[in-house]
Amino acid sequence: MANPKEKTPMCLVNELARFNRIQPQYKLLNERGPAHAKIFTVQLTLGEQVWEAEGTSIKKAQHSTAAKALAESVLPRPAPRSPKVDVNSNPGSITPTVELNGLAMKRGEPAIYRPLDPKPIPNYRANYNFRGMINQRYHYPVPKIFYVQLSVGSREFIGEGRTRQAARHNAAMKALQALRNEPIPERPPQTQEGTDASKSEISLVYEIALKRNLSVNFEVLKESGPPHMKSFLTRVTVGEFSAEGEGNSKKLSKKRAALSILQDLKKLPFIPTVEKPKTHYKKRTKTILKTGPDYGQGMNPISRLAQIQQAKKEKEPEYQLLSERGMPRRREFVMQVKVNNEVTTGTGPNKKVAKRNAAEAMLLQLGYKASTMDNKGWNGQKAPFTEPTSNTQKGLLHLSPDVYQEMEASRNSSTTGGPTATMARELLLNGQSPPADGSLPVKGKNLACSVSVQPAQQLDYLAHIQGFQVGFRDVAPRRL
Template sequence: MANPKEKTPMCLVNELARFHSIQPQYKLLSESGPAHSKMFSVQLSLGEQTWESEGSSIKKAQQAVAYKALTESTLPKPVQKPPKSNVNNNPGSITPTVELNGLAMKRGEPAIYRPLDPKPFPNYRANYNFRGMYNQRYHCPMPKIFYVQLTVGNNEFFGEGKTRQAARHNAAMKALQALQNEPIPEKSPQNGESGKEMDDDKDANKSEISLVFEIALKRNMPVSFEVIKESGPPHMKSFVTRVSVGEFSAEGEGNSKKLSKKRAATTVLQELKKLPPLPVVEKPKLFFKKRPKTIVKAGPEYGQGMNPISRLAQIQQARKEKEPDYVLLSERGMPRRREFVMQVKVGNEVATGTGPNKKIAKKNAAEAMLLQLGYKASTSLQDQLDKAALSALKQFSEQGLESIDGAVNAEKGSLEKQAKHLREKADNNQANPGSITQDCKKSKSAI
């Protein structure tokens, strides 16, 4: 397994770009291969230099092209900072205080640090070295030393250092050396009581009304405060407030609404604390959002074989422009042979497409827009014409239109001419509906 602290090639490329105040840009050029074994081609632009590489995933291709850029780039690389020396030669990156906190938690004994102020040095030479205003004898000041007292359970340790943090580390190192080999003490039943006392200390900082709402929220109980009585002269009013928490209720009286509300909450809080404790419920794991991909799908060759509608939408997203706008212009033809005309608008560019249904018309419009924007077609135009002609032949054969003439024309011309010929026949039949009935009668008489 690789060292997690080791920087990846992409991270090093970002540092190199930041050092030269340039922006690296990754572009997905193409993807090839079957769905279970795809290969992605990525291009990295760093200033005026570009590199290309492939990988079985977009991330692997990005890492490969970043490694290639690091080895072949002519840009001067930033100087790597040496790692910081560990305090007190502590192995690993964990400081002694952090390591001691973990050990103290296992032992159930808190680690408490108390700073100790050193005693001031007596100034014996203050009155014996006076040599006049301009001929004084100065002494080098003594460096200040900090002292710390560390208490872990019943054990006490002292540390010293040039700074208060260094003194804490020194005391923690002494505590670790003394406590690492000692057995962990068994937890006494008083720990639960101490935990309750700590909770009580936390609750002491909260008002009674807040505690009532907290308990009611945990137990899914409704809370309501209501002033039920108001008496006395204007300068000496008395208020009675009733609080209802689920099945519990209490009343409180005071010379203000706030005081009566607080006293009512205090009374009902004593009843709520008698309830049995709630079962412990594990918190659900947090789901973090995925980071946005740092890849731009660009290039006229990218996306060949994809759906033109999806391809056009991805191109607009890469350009950070508005998505394509599709509008149905017209619908014509017989009920069983409809032809739809769809228009797509991208910026100031407009293209249209036709098809036997809205889906194909939308797809053809997107394909026309891609060609208009300078991108290569997803499939060849001849394949599309062949498919359109074959579908038209199938529809006309089902409708009983002159299949013999269609077969003769299939031998004489291309599929494109067949489709055009059959469309003309259909338009003529639509204009003269009587001819279809006559053909049907002739076919029946022949049978």
């Protein structure tokens, strides 16, 4: 069914049969078709009338037969039931107390409930058994009627009911019938102090007391009523003034007490507010780093350039990789740096070195002196020379295949004045180490060192260039 709350045809047939005091009878007449697509035929007998209908299930066939019987039956039908209407009930899901609270807030008149003493039902007779004696085993207390007094502004209403909540609803319904058609009173414009609509009554009381240098004290005087419907009485004292408020919670009673005492505080003479002169503070000038031509010579050029741009309050440098060329073991990177409208480039065997060279070129272009590097490298860190690995012995010169081939070619030739010989002579006489990036200058190119040459081969090569011979002889170790 689309709506489960609606009655099915079988339910309606049962009501019709009950109204006519007959019994409906359903009977399965036929069942045909394959197992996955059965069709059932059901017969309904209602009094002297008989109907038949089919369906894909027994239940559907019964409903179809019942619907057919409802449409064709001539039996008298019961009158439709009218919904129960309670005089004290409120239409919809909103209770009378909730609706009255909303109306009271619009009128600016709080609704206050005060429970009264319950009274027993008059002329109530006890439950007597057939012997004329009071049933002592099943003895129930005499039921009571509860009363509640409701005050809305200057009007009062009395509600009654079997429970206190029913009495509240009854009083609220009476108040709604009396106040629903009355116009809402207009509130006079407030011109005195403490009239901010965004602040609560309690905040306004504290604000006025602070301006007049008065003390504020809230105190709960009384707490009455059952646990589910408490009533609190709170007193507020502001200097020489005092007022009381009542509500079903401490917060509400405190708010109503503050609302009552505000009426007395507004009668006091108005105190003009004196505005304090605004104090003007001088803004501290930020210390600007003076970046002269000698600034940061011992720093990494990348960090040096970034600090200079920050000190000038300008845009930081923008780095971009332009190209990457060369063999996989001998790569060359070209990095570009842009500062405002100035653009420079730098090359190197890796991106880090290329970026550093581009920053150094930008510093020189901007008018700064070249960066200096001590033995420890940039920023006091150890220089990144190539460290020997576990497979490489210490003291080996790491050269590329091209350099090694050139060394072999120069060994077979008789010329000794080429660039390779000059490099070998410098290595032999001065004892210089390879550069930090692990490359050697051969024919104007930086070649990455990847092949290790044995010391004997190096000495043989240098001896061949210098024109002397090298001989090896085993020496017996000395005894200590």
